[in-house]
Amino acid sequence: MSRTLIVTNDFPPRQGGIETFVHAMATRFPHDAVVVYTSSEPGAPAHDAALPFPVIRDPAPMLLPTPRITSRAAALARRYACDSVWFGAAAPLGLMAARLRRETGVARIVATTHGHEVWWARTPGARSLLRRIGAATDAVTYLGASTRVPIAAAIGPAAAGRMARLVPGVDSEAFRPGLDGRAVRERYGLAGRRVILCAARLVPRKGQDTLIRALTQIRRRVPDAVVLLVGGGPYEPRLRRLVTAEALDEGVVFAGAQPHWTLPAFYVAADVFAMPCRTRRRGLEVEGLGIVFLEAAAAGLPVLVGDSGGAPDTVRDGETGHVIDGRSPDAVAERLIALLTNPEAARAMGEKGRAWVAEEWGWDRSYERLAQLLARDP
Structure with a gap:
C-alpha cells in the first residue's frame, strides 16, 4: 500500500x-x-x-x-x-x-x-x-x-x-451565499452598515493600512461603511494607531484571529471583500496567491485584489472583482465606492465569481x- x-x-x-x-x-x-x-x-x-x-x-x-x-x-x-x-x-x-x-x-x-x-x-x-x-x-x-x-x-x-x-x-459547499451572517453582524455592531471585509494576517504585505486610509474617502460617499478586519498579527498595534490618527474608531472593527471553520459566516456578513496586498522589499516579499480571495468569491462577494505576486490569478478582473494598486488608497476607495453604491453590479460580480470558483478551484x-x-x- x-x-x-x-x-x-x-x-x-x-x-x-x-x-x-x-x-x-x-x-x-x-x-x-x-x-x-x-x-x-x-x-x-x-x-x-x-x-x-x-x-x-x-x-x-x-x-x-x-x-x-x-x-x-x-x-x-x-x-x-x-x-x-x-x-x-x-x-x-x-x-x-x-x-x-x-x-x-x-x-x-x-x-x-x-x-x-x-x-x-x-x-x-x-x-x-x-x-x-x-x-x-x-x-x-x-x-x-x-x-x-x-x-x-x-x-x-x-x-x-x-x-x-x-x-x-475552495470548499464551495462550506463557503456559499445564503448562510446566516446575522450573528456576526450583531456581535460586532454591524447591523444596517455596509461591510468591507478583509480576512488575513495583520502584516504589512496584506495592505490593511491602505484599506484604512481609503476608508476616509469611502465614508464621504457611503457614511455607514465599515471595515471588518479578521485576523491577528504583529501589525495590529500600528493599524490601531492609524485608525485613531484617521479618526476612524467607529469605522474599523478588529475581530481578531478566528478559526477557519467560522469564516463562512464572516463572508456572508459582508458586502465586499478587499485585501490590497502589495509587493515589498524590492520584490523579495510577494503574495503567493490568496485563498481568502477565492473563499470570498465562493461566498458570492465581489473581490478587490492587490497587484502582488499571484494574487491577480484569483480574480477575473472587471468580471468577478478588480485588481488594484495595493499602495493606492485612492484606487482602493474608487473601486469600493463603486461596488458599495451599486449593489446590483456587486451582486452580479459575486455570482460570476462563485460560478468560476466552483468550476475551476x-x-x-x-x-x-x-x-x-x-x-x-x-
Whole structure:
C-alpha cells in the first residue's frame, strides 16, 4: 500500500493560507495512506485526536532541517512504510530531501512553493539552498506564472523542467451565499452598515493600512461603511494607531484571529471583500496567491485584489472583482465606492465569481494533481 509522509510547519490549529492548503490536502488522502509530521502548537492534542490519520508533533515550535529533525522524519518514513514525501512548504524543509531519500528509499519527493520562496530565489545565499531542494526532489510545485519564473531561475533548468502547477482550492459547499451572517453582524455592531471585509494576517504585505486610509474617502460617499478586519498579527498595534490618527474608531472593527471553520459566516456578513496586498522589499516579499480571495468569491462577494505576486490569478478582473494598486488608497476607495453604491453590479460580480470558483478551484482537483505527482509513475 502506498503511503505519504507530509512534513510541514503549516498545519492546524495554526491558522493561515498554507495551513488551510496542507490540511485540505491531508484530509483527502485515504486515511491509511498519510502520516503528518509537524511542529508543536497550542491546542494541537484536541485537534489531532479528531483526525483519522496519525499526526506526530515534534516538541519544537518550528521544524528546521537539522540532523535531529531529519533523523526523526526518516524514522517516521520507515516506521509507517512511506514510499513518498510531500513538503507542504519547500523552503527550508525541502533541504531534508536528499538524506530522506538516501536513508529511507522513498520513491517520490514533492516540495510545494508558495510566496516566500520568491525571497529565497532572489537572495544569493538562499538561492543556492533552493537549488539544492530542486535537485533533490522529483517535483517542485508553483502557484502561478508570477512565482514560477523566479523560482525556476533559481533551481536550474533540470529541476525547472520537473516543475508542476499545484494550486489551493475552495470548499464551495462550506463557503456559499445564503448562510446566516446575522450573528456576526450583531456581535460586532454591524447591523444596517455596509461591510468591507478583509480576512488575513495583520502584516504589512496584506495592505490593511491602505484599506484604512481609503476608508476616509469611502465614508464621504457611503457614511455607514465599515471595515471588518479578521485576523491577528504583529501589525495590529500600528493599524490601531492609524485608525485613531484617521479618526476612524467607529469605522474599523478588529475581530481578531478566528478559526477557519467560522469564516463562512464572516463572508456572508459582508458586502465586499478587499485585501490590497502589495509587493515589498524590492520584490523579495510577494503574495503567493490568496485563498481568502477565492473563499470570498465562493461566498458570492465581489473581490478587490492587490497587484502582488499571484494574487491577480484569483480574480477575473472587471468580471468577478478588480485588481488594484495595493499602495493606492485612492484606487482602493474608487473601486469600493463603486461596488458599495451599486449593489446590483456587486451582486452580479459575486455570482460570476462563485460560478468560476466552483468550476475551476475545487479541492478535489488539487488533490488529484498532488496524488499524481506523488505516484511512482506520475
